[in-house]
């Protein structure tokens with residue numbers, strides 16, 4: 231099954247609306263940086279690499295929208311577009327990575343006409359999308375080697391095709407393992423409050439016919455204690471220079487439990503998710519989302535009215551709990567600053 235999370239169609243960006251999956255499967259269409267930023271903020275698109283690809287298209291769409299303006303108004307409009315996109319979500323570094331890459335392309339042809347700049351930026355967005363799928367395939371091949379035939383692997387949130395341009399990071403590892411002829415089965419944490427595990431990971435695995443069992447987040451420890459989990463593979467939104475890993479809220483709990491039960495804890499992580507400018511996880515900005523997500527789901531609210539609510543959307547797993555980082559350049563066991571630095575040499 232090919233999931234086209236983002237696609238270019240009739241000079242617009244179309245993205246699967248992940249707020250309504252799996253009840254409905256619909257694309258939403260985007261034609262400007264501001265509209266793409268709103269799509270990222272409202273979680274039509276989510277998942278670190280997918281957010282990066284969307285932002286790249288947001289820049290290209292803005293350039294196409296403004297290409298008939300005077301050079302000065304083109305430039306000032308583009309600056310606003312970059313700013314609006316950068317403010318859409320704070321944690322996934324792929325967003326800033328993609329904006330930086332698009333800016334570099336623009337800087338290299340700044341003397342060209344707006345039309346030429348727009349065409350080149352669109353080309354770059356297409357390249358970022360295609361590259362993301364190639365990278366996921368490479369990570370998948372390395373990660374699949376870590377999973378023996380028969381592995382029961384637990385994952386948290388959705389690090390699948392829906393969180394990327396296709397194939398996925400953690401779920402890409404599962405897809406690659408199956409492609410290599412291994413029989414594996416997946417345990418999907420529900421992932422409160424936004425239910426990316428129940429709605430998105432379960433949906434992807436069912437479509438793919440990879441055996442999947444859904445549990446609520448508080449069941450992981452019980453299953454591990456029963457000897458029903460052989461490995462954990464998750465994705466990440468940002469890895470600090472020392473190997474600390476930010477991922478969906480609840481990942482830290484899973485990592486602590488995995489260590490307690492001697493279960494390997496792997497993180498699938500493209501190089502674009504490693505932020506060498508941030509020394510440790512303590513410096514990673516953690517998004518706080520709306521209290522409504524914790525009160526209930528969609529229109530159904532079950533929390534007592536008036537109760538104080540917290541909704542940190544991500545947590546940080548210290549590097550010492552990470553067995554290995556699965557990257558497109560290979561698996562980095564027991565990640566630390568030196569090993570991460572070598573990936574960029």
Ligand code: MRU
Pocket residue numbers: 276277278279322386387388389390393394398399400426464465466467477478479543
């Ligand atoms: O809030 P989300 O759904 O954007 O959070 C997504 C995650 O935490 C994923 O695990 C992470 O982005 C890796 S996706 C390959």
